Amino acid sequence: MFLRNGWYCAGWSGELSEAPIGRRMLGEQVMVFRGDDGAPVALEGRCPHRFAPLHLGTIEHERITCPYHGLVFDRGGACIHNPHGDVPKDAKLRSYPVVERDGIIWVWMGDPEQVDPDAIIDGSFVVDPGYATVLGYLNVAAHYQLVIDNLLDLTHPAILHKGGLSSEEYMGPNLEHRFHQEGTAIHSDYTFANVNPSPGLAPLWGKRKSDVRAFMTLHMPTNLVLDFRMNEVDGPMDEGLFLPTLHLLVPENEERTHYFYAMGRNAQVDNEELSAITAKMARHAFENEDEPMIVACQEMMGTTDLFSLKPILLKSDVAAVRARILMDRLIAKEAAEAGLAREVAPA
Numbered sequence: 001m002f003l004r005n006g007w008y009c010a011g012w013s014g015e016l017s018e019a020p021i022g023r024r025m026l027g028e029q030v031m032v033f034r035g036d037d038g039a040p041v042a043l044e045g046r047c048p049h050r051f052a053p054l055h056l057g058t059i060e061h062e063r064i065t066c067p068y069h070g071l072v073f074d075r076g077g078a079c080i081h082n083p084h085g086d087v088p089k090d091a092k093l094r095s096y097p098v099v100e101r102d103g104i105i106w107v108w109m110g111d112p113e114q115v116d117p118d119a120i121i122d123g124s125f126v127v128d129p130g131y132a133t134v135l136g137y138l139n140v141a142a143h144y145q146l147v148i149d150n151l152l153d154l155t156h157p158a159i160l161h162k163g164g165l166s167s168e169e170y171m172g173p174n175l176e177h178r179f180h181q182e183g184t185a186i187h188s189d190y191t192f193a194n195v196n197p198s199p200g201l202a203p204l205w206g207k208r209k210s211d212v213r214a215f216m217t218l219h220m221p222t223n224l225v226l227d228f229r230m231n232e233v234d235g236p237m238d239e240g241l242f243l244p245t246l247h248l249l250v251p252e253n254e255e256r257t258h259y260f261y262a263m264g265r266n267a268q269v270d271n272e273e274l275s276a277i278t279a280k281m282a283r284h285a286f287e288n289e290d291e292p293m294i295v296a297c298q299e300m301m302g303t304t305d306l307f308s309l310k311p312i313l314l315k316s317d318v319a320a321v322r323a324r325i326l327m328d329r330l331i332a333k334e335a336a337e338a339g340l341a342r343e344v345a346p347a
């Protein structure tokens with residue numbers, strides 16, 4: 001079960017061309033490409049005849065030819081040509097609302113009647129020349145809620161990422177955690193007072209102690225924004241190093257998760273050596289430390305139903321638990337509304 005009415009990242013602007021990208025999102029095969037006007041188009045990526053992957057077909061002037069028996073579809077998803085005879089009346093691909101903003105391709109996976117472009121999160125630092133930004137992608141062999149758990153509970157970096165992105169100083173009495181919910185946004189705010197920079201952050205900060213804040217927010221359905229700042233001890237909170245980070249998750253299905261990340265830096269934006277260090281640090285933490293741990297936990301669990309295993313709960317789980325409760329509630333509400341809409345629809 002997935003929350004459908006929401007914006008999911010289908011990729012970065014830079015990777016999209018006229019050649020289609022095929023991606024399974026929420027269990028559905030989606031194909032995204034640029035139309036002749038340069039705007040992104042998102043269509044069902046599975047041919048309705050024998051279910052061939054359409055992104056492997058040919059595309060010419062927004063017309064996609066299925067690689068199996070050659071049905072041709074237009075950018076609206078209508079079948080417009082059958083090389084073997086009449087055009088089948090019911091051959092139509094689902095078309096998804098799509099918005100390109102901040103260098104991100106956003107696809108609305110739910111009811112097109114409820115599409116809401118204002119609900120797209122602010123990722124403007126990705127295209128802001130005032131930031132140097134590194135982009136990345138992982139495919140995680142785990143349920144998406146385990147990835148959300150990981151991101152909302154930032155007690156793990158002091159253990160899992162020590163020696164790199166974090167250190168053992170980023171816990172214990174130096175740490176303060178606050179959780180709050182605003183509408184459907186879950187905030188998990190961490191502050192660390194008077195700490196030495198971790199080995200990974202030292203070249204970026206370039207000084208000794210700092211105050212650090214790491215405010216993680218989950219925006220439904222599965223988009224997380226980290227407001228990470230390092231400032232002079234007891235100094236103003238907004239004048240130091242700012243490393244805003246996006247973690248854009250997309251359930252591929254119940255067992256796998258697409259994980260797009262973007263990490264910006266507001267200091268020395270033309271320093272390519274520093275950009276390489278930032279990219280390496282992000283990749284190492286997310287790909288070599290978080291991903292294998294999440295996947296190992298998923299394997300150990302043997303189920304996607306966390307609570308069926310009666311996990312021990314720690315104080316630091318508050319945001320992740322709240323996120324799971326909220327997600328379940330929103331999915332149930334959406335399913336109830338869809339059921340109601342079916343009931344009242346004329347026969």
Ligand code: FES
Pocket residue numbers: 047048049050051052066067068069070071
């Ligand atoms: S599977 Fe696409 S035309 Fe047959």
Ligand SMILES: [Fe+2]
Pocket residue numbers: 150156157160161285290
């Ligand atoms: Fe992590």
